[in-house]
Amino acid sequence: MATATLSPADSEKLSKLQSAVAxxxxxxxxxxxxxxxxxxxxxxxxxxxxxxxxxxTPTDKVVVPYETLVPPPDGASEIKNLLDKLVVLKLNGGLGTTMGCTGPKSVIEVREGLTFLDLIVIQIENLNSKYGSNVPLLLMNSFNTHDDTLKIVEKYKDSKIEIHTFNQSQYPRLVIDDFLPLPSKGQTGRDGWYPPGHGDVFASLSNSGKLDALLSQGKEYVFVANSDNLGAIVDLKILNHLVLNKNEYCMEVTPKTLADVKGGTLISYEGRVQLLEIAQVPDQHVNEFKSIEKFKIFNTNNLWVNLKAIKRLVEAQALKMEIIPNPKEVDGVKVLQLETAAGAAIRFFDNAIGINVPRSRFLPVKATSDLLLVQSDLYTLENGFVIRNKVRANPANPSIELGPEFKKVSNFLSRFKSIPSIVELDSLKVAGDVWFGAGVVLKGKVSITAKPGVKLEIPDGAVLENKEINGPEDI
Known part of the structure; x- marks a missing residue:
């Protein structure tokens, strides 16, 4: 991708920005x-x-089917040697604002009083205890989550796991009118700044000194994942494959469903594997991009990357991921933040691959509708792992749409005396002022709509199968 030269007007903009940023x-x-x-x-x-x-379309050499991976040798010492090459890094820069929470999203309770972070710590502790390995956990915070996370991490100080935190970069938001930084115009609070997307993970790992420290301990691979993806657990088969085949980068992809049509996909392009995001697709091809016939897989943002390769590319300033412009407004001022995504780095690494993993490795909690899934009997909790209930015949999860009354976690929790049984549910739509009793069972297709101004209560123990409910008389 060729870099154009700057026009005189843009050169002047950049020069003024440089002075202001300095x-x-x-x-x-x-x-x-x-x-x-x-x-x-x-x-x-x-x-x-x-x-x-x-x-x-990438071949099976480029996007490797998960079922063809070879498990590592069975001996505990071989597995320990493999795990000792690994670091787990969770992207922990997000706040739970979309779900009405004020702190880091990773401290939302998922099941049985345990948060995302609790589950991550339990999983890695179990791995280290079982094999005598030392897999450390790194948390990449943003300036939004840093202080809170440091307090939260205190509670794990006696656990059998090394936890390191570092911050991703903090960049000034740019005022669109003149391209000057918002903080230099008096907006010195948090609103003047932004974290520039998780593509920044590689530079921040290096700038923080963590990268060199890990390399000096003999670590070789980092497994990067979103802290809210409950399916992103350490997988020995994937790690073994990368070590054997000397792959510098691996992106886990999984088959698209109609819910994932906007997700980025992997393509082969000019001899390299590349992430194709919807923003890069010419308008006339957007529908083709969204079809699940041609582009069958999407990026889960579970990434495995070789640490030496990160060092080499960061030092050469070679990681020029596609820029995602994100316009915002702060106190009536139109601003721009420029971001990058970690998945887009795939094309800069040698011998990069995708692995087409089972859907179970992608279980993100982006909204309370996702929380309903993971808190229900659709999943059980074993050793910190959220495991799909074998009783459910349908491989897909039910589709769940909850109205705005359920958007905040606190409101969501108060509206359920207990989470309903949904093992046999296909779809659920809830709208209006609806409250659920204890021990409710939902099956098939269920739609519940409270009329405006009416409180609709689903009684304890109600069994609703293929029902459309608009009032108490329909229950």
Whole structure:
């Protein structure tokens, strides 16, 4: 992708921005440089669209079917040697604001009083105890989650696991009118800044000193995943495959369903494997991109990356991932934040692959409808792992739509005396002021709508199968 040169007007913009950023004493030199480089690339208008005619469907060599992976040798010492090469890194920069929470999303309770972070710690502790290995946990925070996370991590100080935290970069939001940083115009609070997407993980790992520390301990691979994806657990078959085949980068992909049509997909492009995001697709091909016939897989954001390769590419400033412009408004001022995604880095690594994993490795909790799934009898909890109930015949999860009354976690929890049984549910739609009693069972297709101004209570022990409920008389 060729970089265009800057126009005189854009050169002047960049020069003014450089002077303004140089005067921001809240951030490091690395962050200042990173910000300026990103803006320079953005202003130069690097080609973001791909040539549609060059896109090829990846072969099984490029996107390896999970069932063809070879398990590691059975001995405990071989598995310990394998695990001792590994670091687990969770992306922990997000706040639970969409679900009405104020702190890091990873401290929302998932099951039996345990949070995402509790479950992650339990899983890695069990692994380390079982094999005598030392797999550390790294949390990449943002300036939004850093202070809270440090307090929360205190409670694990006696656990059998090393926990390290570091911050991703902090960049100034840019005022769209003149491309100057918002903090230099008096907006010195948090709203003046933003974390530039999880593509920043590689540079921040290096800038924090963590990368060199891990390499000096003989670590070879980092498994990166979102902290809210309950399916993203350490998989020995994947790690073994990467070590044997010397793959520098691996993205876990899984078959698309109609719920995932906007998710990025892997393609072969000019001899390399590449992530194709919907934003890069020419308008006339968007429907083709969304079809699940041609593009059958999507990115789970579970990534396995070789640490030496990260060091090499960061030092060469070679990780030029596609820029995602994200316009926002702060106190009536239109601003721009430029972000990158970690998955887009795949094309810069040698011998990069995808692995087509089972859907069970993708269980994100983005909204309370997802929380309902993982808190229900559809899943059980074993040793910190959230495991799908074998009783359910349908491999797909039920589709769940909850109205705005259920959006915040606190409201969601108060509206259920207990989470209903949904093992035999296909779909659920809830709208209006609806409250659930204890021991409710939902089967087939269920739709519950409370009339405006009416409180609709589903009684304890009700069994609703293929029902449309608009009032108490329909129960």
């Amino acid at each position: 005067g921001l004493n809240q951030i490091s030199e690395n962050e200042k440089n990173g910000c300026i480089n990103l803006v320079a690339r953005y202003l130069s208008g690097e080609a973001q669209h791909v040539d549609w005619s060059k896109i090829q």
